[in-house]
Amino acid sequence: MxxxxxxxxxxxxxxxxxxxxxxxxxxxxxxxxxxxxxxxxxxxxxxxxxxxxxxxxxxxxxxxxxxxxxxxxxxxxxxxxxxxxxxxxxxxxxxxxxxxxxxxxxxxxxxxxxxxxxxxxxxxxxxxxxxxxxxxxRGKYNYQVIEHTLFFDDLPTAFDGFKITHISDIHSGSFDDAEKISAGIDLINEQASDVILFTGDIVNNTADEMEPWIPYFKKLEAKDGKYSVLGNHDYGEYARWKSSDEKEANFQAIKDIHPKIGFNLLLNNSVYLEKGTDKIALIGVENWGTRFKKAGDLKLASSKIAKEDFKILMSHDPSHWNTEVKVDEHNYHLTLSGHTHGMQFGIEIPGIKWSPVQYVYEQWAGIYSAFGRYINVNRGFGFLAFPGRVGIWPEITVITLRNR
Known part of the structure; x- marks a missing residue:
């Protein structure tokens, strides 16, 4: 009161x-x-x-x-x-x-x-x-393609020029314009990337929010596969449930959405992407945050891969990278996150990059590096709470890996 x-x-x-x-x-x-x-x-x-x-x-x-x-x-x-x-x-x-x-x-x-x-x-x-x-x-559907090229000393030769499309924070429960969503999905496909990686928050709260949009997101294409992880909103933590069974059923329904749209959901797990005799490890953790749901287990997710493998980690909340990942002895070369939305409000013009969210998250939008490791924080495909975006536009990230 x-x-x-x-x-x-x-x-x-x-x-x-x-x-x-x-x-x-x-x-x-x-x-x-x-x-x-x-x-x-x-x-x-x-x-x-x-x-x-x-x-x-x-x-x-x-x-x-x-x-x-x-x-x-x-x-x-x-x-x-x-x-x-x-x-x-x-x-x-x-x-x-x-x-x-x-x-x-x-x-x-x-x-x-x-x-x-x-x-x-x-x-x-x-x-x-x-x-x-x-x-x-209009701003909430003003999709921007942001491209980065990252160089590594130990990238396997066959993956030189490997292209990743990174999207995050779909928040399908907020969508209100099918034509704009369709245009955004077409824009993702136009990038013709080798792989599409989605870093969580497919809904706001409930699985049924995504049902009308499944036919749209099924159209996403990548020749080497589509992979995903969960975000804090995917656990149903922000809705009021009649019972724990109802909450668990919703959580299972949200996990079931990912294969329906052709995504391989990584739940504290890993896979290898292979080209000939070369391979890179793709690791996906459940949500790990300093302020929100902490279900991620980096050690478990990496248990099947070797320390010397080239690694790409998908972890929804960038506080995970800042707190644990960037100093981990296993050397996670590239981490992909989302979560912050860039607060959907700020200023990004040449020479100025500012949003109030930077006072909460040290890594909040774009590429950051430390100890020779990188993180990309995607500004999000969708929106939440404020039904718009001002200065911080919805993002489709395209990252090209190159061997130095």
Whole structure:
């Protein structure tokens, strides 16, 4: 109950503060009415959705849309608030100076807000407002193919030029546009990679979320196979179940999805990819996270392979690499992860790469290296909670292995 009170208080505080800029910029009562109807309507809707949705199936699309509207409403106002607050600090400092200054002829302690500053605040606030609208309308399906070439001293000769397509975080329960999903799958196939590797979170919570999309994902093609692992959402941890048997049945149904779409699900297990007499080891662990489900067993997953083998590890959560994998004596050459989504919000332009998620995960998007080992953190194919993406687009990674 306390968190609800704090949430409502915060939202209303931001609303009232940002409204000061609106009042300074215009005297239109129509604008005032629209501002408050929209703000209160968004707040009322998210409270209604969160208090009435069916928790047995987890977060619904209606709840995600309500979250999206909250972000659409509150983010621009926070930008405006920061500018207006800066002006208020200046006004107060100036007022205090005038009050104690004998040379001051001003009788007003706190001067009126400047129209120019308020208009600048609203103008800057419009940038995230329209960015969020774009992110919800189109950004969530704005698939980007990101290519990397990685060089290794000990890559078997036959695998020089071997091409991997890495996808992650499908989150099929969030999908709402079959045409866009079909286009994304076609884009994956266009890469004509040797193998497709999927690093978990095929659903949000329940197996039936993926049922309508099985015919689409069955179309994925790779001549040397398709392999997958589980993510934290695949265990049904975030839904409310009537019994442990019901939860276990859902978990089994989620595992059964993978062969239905042609993927070999690796559950703390490994396989060899072979070309002639050369081979590389592909290892898949169950979810291993410092904050979420920890079912992965790296030692068990690697028990069938030799220490000197060239290894590719699939592990959903990049905290696994940062905590355990990168220093393991078995030398996992390349780790593939997802999970972070790049928080679906950030800035990626030449010279700038930023997202709030970087304060939680040290490796959160793209290629990182340590001790001669690499990890790729895929930004995700789907989306969750916020029904959009702003600046951090859905990703299809293509990694080419080369022998140095």
């Amino acid at each position: 306390i968190r609800w009170v704090l949430f409502i208080a915060f939202v209303l505080f931001v609303d009232f503060y940002a409204f000061q800029g609106v009042k300074t910029s215009t005297k239109s009562k129509f604008v005032y009415a629209f501002y408050w109807l929209f703000s209160i309507g968004v707040l009322a809707n998210v409270i209604y959705q969160l208090t009435t949705f069916n928790r047995s199936t987890g977060m619904s699309q209606a709840v995600m849309f309500a979250f999206g509207l909250v972000i659409l409403s509150i983010t621009p106002k926070i930008i405006a608030l920061l500018i207006l607050f800066s002006e208020d600090v200046f006004r107060i400092v100036k007022g205090v100076f005038n009050y104690f200054s004998s040379n001051s002829s001003s009788k007003v302690f706190l001067e009126d807000r400047r129209v120019f500053v308020s208009k600048v605040a609203l103008g800057l606030a419009a940038i995230p407002f329209f960015s969020v609208i774009y992110g919800m309308a």
